[in-house]
Every structure is written in C-alpha cells, then in structure tokens.
Amino acid sequence: MKRKLVGGHTFYTDSTHLKANANKKYFEKVHIEQSRQAYMDELDQAIEEDRLAHRKKSLPPDKTQLDTREIKQSTTDPDSGYMVRDTKPKGFFYLAHRTVDSRCNIITDVHVTAGNVHDAVPYLERLDRIKNRFNFVITSVGVDAGYFTSAVCHGLEARNIYAVMGYRRPNHRKASSINASTNTMQNIYLYPQGEPLTYKTTSEKVIVITAQTD
Numbered sequence: 001m002k003r004k005l006v007g008g009h010t011f012y013t014d015s016t017h018l019k020a021n022a023n024k025k026y027f028e029k030v031h032i033e034q035s036r037q038a039y040m041d042e043l044d045q046a047i048e049e050d051r052l053a054h055r056k057k058s059l060p061p062d063k064t065q066l067d068t069r070e071i072k073q074s075t076t077d078p079d080s081g082y083m084v085r086d087t088k089p090k091g092f093f094y095l096a097h098r099t100v101d102s103r104c105n106i107i108t109d110v111h112v113t114a115g116n117v118h119d120a121v122p123y124l125e126r127l128d129r130i131k132n133r134f135n136f137v138i139t140s141v142g143v144d145a146g147y148f149t150s151a152v153c154h155g156l157e158a159r160n161i162y163a164v165m166g167y168r169r170p171n172h173r174k175a176s177s178i179n180a181s182t183n184t185m186q187n188i189y190l191y192p193q194g195e196p197l198t199y200k201t202t203s204e205k206v207i208v209i210t211a212q213t214d
Contacts, residue, residue, distance in 0.1 A: 001134070004103075005101075005103060005104045005106055006101045006103060006104070006106050006108070006134075007101055007102060007103040008101065008134065008135075008136035008137060008138075009102075009136070009137060009138065009139045009140065010101070010102035010103075010138075010139065010140045010141070010142070011099050011100065011101055011102065011108065011127070011130070011138060011140075011141050011142075012099070012100050012102060012141070012142045012143070013097065013098065013099040013100075013123060013126075013127075013141065013142075013143050013147070014097075014098065014119075014143070014144060015095045015096060015097045015098070015119050015146075016095070016096045016098070017083060017085075017088060017089075017093045017094070017095055017115060018093060018094045018095070018096055019089075019091065019092075019093055020074065020077045020080035020091075020092040020093055020094055020115070021076070021077060022074040022076040022077040022080055022091075022092040023076065023092075024074075024082070024090065024091035024092055026074065026075045026076055027072040027073055027074050027075060027082065027092075028072075028073055028075055029070055029071070029072060029073070030070070030071060030073045031068040031069065031070050031071075032068060032069060032071055033068055040151075042154070043150075043154075047059065051201075054199065056201065071116060074092045076092075077092060079114065080092040080093060080094055080114055080115060081093065081094070081095075081113075081114030081115035081116030081117060082115065082116055083095075083115035083116055084116075092115065093114075093115030094112055094113070094114060094115055095112065095113050095114070095115055095117060095119070096110060096111075096112050097109075097110070097111045097112070097113065097119065097122060097123075097126065098110050099126060099127070099130060102142075108130045108134065108136075109126050109129060109130045111126050118146070118149075119146040119147055120146065120147050120149045120151060120152050123143070123147055123152055124151075124152065124155040124156075127141070127159075127161075138159070138161055139161065139162060140161060140162040140163070140164070141156065141161055141162075141163050141164070142163070142164045142165075143163070143164075143165055143166070144165070144166040145165065145166035145167055145168035146166075147165060148165045148166065148167065148168070153165075
C-alpha cells in the first residue's frame with residue numbers, strides 16, 4: 001500500500017478447490033444445522049412491507065423450511081467438505097477464497113472453507129473485513145456466476161458497490177422474458193406495445209414483483 005501497488009477501490013474474488021487428504025469412499029451421512037442467512041430476515045421484512053403497502057395480508061410462516069440438511073462427512077478429515085460441482089472432480093475438498101486488488105493483482109484476503117460451502121456464503125463478510133482492516137473505499141467488484149445470488153446482489157447494493165458478475169444460463173428450465181420498459185413517473189412496467197403490466201403479488205418465491213395483464 002505504501003508503494004501504491006494497491007488501489008483499494010476495485011476487487012476480484014474467486015475460489016480454488018484444494019483436495020483433502022481423504023478418500024471419498026470413506027464417509028458417513030450426518031445431519032447438520034442449516035443456518036438461515038441474515039439477508040433472508042431482511043427479505044421477509046421487505047416482502048411484508050410491500051404487501052402491506054398493496055393492502056395484502058401477511059404471508060403465513062413457512063412451515064416446510066428444514067432446520068437441518070444431510071451431508072457426507074469424511075471419517076478421515078471431517079473438516080473437509082464433499083464437493084459436487086459441474087466440470088469439477090467429486091470428493092472431499094477445501095476451498096481457498098481469494099480476493100485481489102485490481103491494480104497489481106495483490107492478494108488482500110484469503111479465507112478457507114470446506115468444499116461444500118457455496119462461494120457466495122462468506123463473500124460479503126470477507127469484503128467487509130478487508131474494507132475495515134485496510135480502510136479501503138470499495139467502489140466496484142468483479143466475480144463469476146457462482147456469486148450471482150440474491151443475497152450477494154442485495155448486500156452489494158446496500159453497500160453502494162458496483163458489481164460485474166458472470167451469468168450462467170439455467171440448465172433445468174426454459175427461461176422466458178419480456179422486453180418491458182418502465183414508466184418512472186407512474187411507477188409501472190410497460191409491454192413493448194405500450195400496454196401496462198398490472199401488479200399481482202409479492203412473495204418469498206418471487207423476489208421481484210410479479211405482474212399479469214388485464
């Protein structure tokens with residue numbers, strides 16, 4: 001930083017998988033607590049406020065949400081995680097999450113997790129860590145499609161950070177879209193033909209407000 005090799009404004013983050021010294025055949029299935037991300041509480045509050053603004057009833061509590069999930073745990077190295085990713089080898093791995101400054105690619109943070117932890121889970125916390133530790137003024141970030149989650153997008157927007165993210169086309173369902181425009185004066189979306197899209201509802205299943213035609 002004294003030599004001006006670190007700008008402190010733009011950062012790139014990615015993870016590298018590191019093979020654990022554990023045979024993938026030796027494991028036991030265990031149930032672990034599934035923690036609820038803080039973002040989900042904020043999302044629930046935002047949905048509640050939006051529904052009240054549209055004079056709709058509160059959503060019932062989600063009774064189907066599981067508190068635990070089943071994972072494969074190595075009997076040799078229980079701290080590692082069983083990784084299953086497209087184009088990646090399967091087995092017990094660790095993930096080294098690295099963040100670099102854009103000016104000279106100087107590494108500013110390294111964080112290790114088990115191989116079954118999603119890249120997006122530690123991302124915002126580690127970004128806050130380098131900001132507070134080095135007094136960086138972070139204005140922009142670049143990440144691949146693995147970080148393109150609603151929680152990360154929301155967190156970056158709340159921090160006023162511009163993000164460039166990779167995009168991965170969905171594999172399991174057909175994607176459909178409408179090339180709608182917006183009328184900011186009336187706060188509505190418009191079909192290409194100029195017809196308005198009418199508000200329908202807001203729910204935990206649909207992050208953006210859904211709409212239907214009259």
